[in-house]
Amino acid sequence: AGRLPLSGRHVLVTSGPTHEPIDPVRYIANRSSGKQGHAIAAAAQTLGARVTLVTGPVDLPDPEGVTVQHVETAREMLAAVEAALPADVAVFAAAVADWRAATEAEHKIKKGKGASPPALALVENPDILSTVARRSRQRPQLVIGFAAETDKVVENAETKRKSKAVDWILANDVSEGSGVFGGDRNRVHLVTAQGVEDWPEMSKTDLAAALLGRAARYLAQAKGS
Numbered sequence: 001a002g003r004l005p006l007s008g009r010h011v012l013v014t015s016g017p018t019h020e021p022i023d024p025v026r027y028i029a030n031r032s033s034g035k036q037g038h039a040i041a042a043a044a045q046t047l048g049a050r051v052t053l054v055t056g057p058v059d060l061p062d063p064e065g066v067t068v069q070h071v072e073t074a075r076e077m078l079a080a081v082e083a084a085l086p087a088d089v090a091v092f093a094a095a096v097a098d099w100r101a102a103t104e105a106e107h108k109i110k111k112g113k114g115a116s117p118p119a120l121a122l123v124e125n126p127d128i129l130s131t132v133a134r135r136s137r138q139r140p141q142l143v144i145g146f147a148a149e150t151d152k153v154v155e156n157a158e159t160k161r162k163s164k165a166v167d168w169i170l171a172n173d174v175s176e177g178s179g180v181f182g183g184d185r186n187r188v189h190l191v192t193a194q195g196v197e198d199w200p201e202m203s204k205t206d207l208a209a210a211l212l213g214r215a216a217r218y219l220a221q222a223k224g225s
């Protein structure tokens with residue numbers, strides 16, 4: 001068999017949505033299925049990497065041969081990601097909730113007769129991608145993010161790449177009708193410091209293989225091996 005392109009490497013992947021509790025029975029969530037992130041973890045494993053997948057609540061089986069950490073909230077995801085470092089490559093495919101409820105009610109919030117609906121105060125969640133990308137210690141050599149956008153897709157992705165100190169961003173058009181959230185196919189633009197590449201639409205599995213193959217070549221060149 002010989003050495004595989006990612007033999008000896010550790011690849012860290014986030015996937016799925018996060019659930020941010022409001023009370024014991026309610027939460028804030030989004031439409032991420034985890035299909036893209038899980039496909040990336042599986043592709044890295046196929047290429048020989050040791051893989052840690054940190055995933056929010058999804059209906060998918062754990063990919064074979066991968067260490068999987070199951071979390072619910074953004075704060076749990078951040079803690080699991082930091083505990084998994086160091087890594088050579090980190091890919092952030094999770095759709096992390098930007099905000100969580102400022103307080104989690106201890107008891108189910110009741111509907112009062114004639115009372116006005118409760119107000120939901122939000123606070124910002126930690127940004128996992130930018131926290132990892134800005135680390136001075138144990139920053140992965142290659143940090144890859146996604147940018148889910150509904151307008152000015154590439155422009156907004158380039159802004160995100162710089163503001164979050166990310167090496168590569170996959171710009172994803174997730175407008176209504178694109179079917180990216182939850183679907184089996186994806187179309188991205190790869191945004192790096194070198195410029196923008198428009199990738200054709202393909203299955204999430206093929207996209208994962210293309211991305212990890214590319215990451216393997218990048219690491220090989222960087223190390224001159």
Ligand code: PMT
Nearest residue numbers: 032033034035036092095096127128129145146147148182
């Ligand atoms: O799960 P699927 O159904 O297969 O769908 C795939 C997908 C659309 C969820 C995926 O391809 C995707 O685009 N994931 C990123 C979704 C997202 O939250 O994008 P964003 O533009 O809001 O965030 C930008 C980047 O920062 C992302 O890499 C995200 O993981 C990261 N982030 C965002 C907020 C936060 N608090 N922490 C983060 O790490």
